Amino acid sequence: MSLCHTCEAVKRIESAKGSVFWMCTRHASDPRFPKYPPQPVRACVGWIRASPSDGLDAGPRDSRVERE
């Protein structure tokens, strides 16, 4: 599983053909983050766990994970 799947900064995009893409919204303000990070992302300095209202996985917020 990729960190992006539980990150508050991700936008899940599904194409008309059913392909799923994970867009990093941090890309717009920080060039360290690719717009479409190669998956799976195992470590990332920008990761913050999504809140339940984001519609993704919920749990404690923690941004201490490091990018590989």
Ligand code: SF4
């Ligand atoms: S900040 Fe990191 S974990 Fe979050 S969406 Fe962007 S690349 Fe994925």
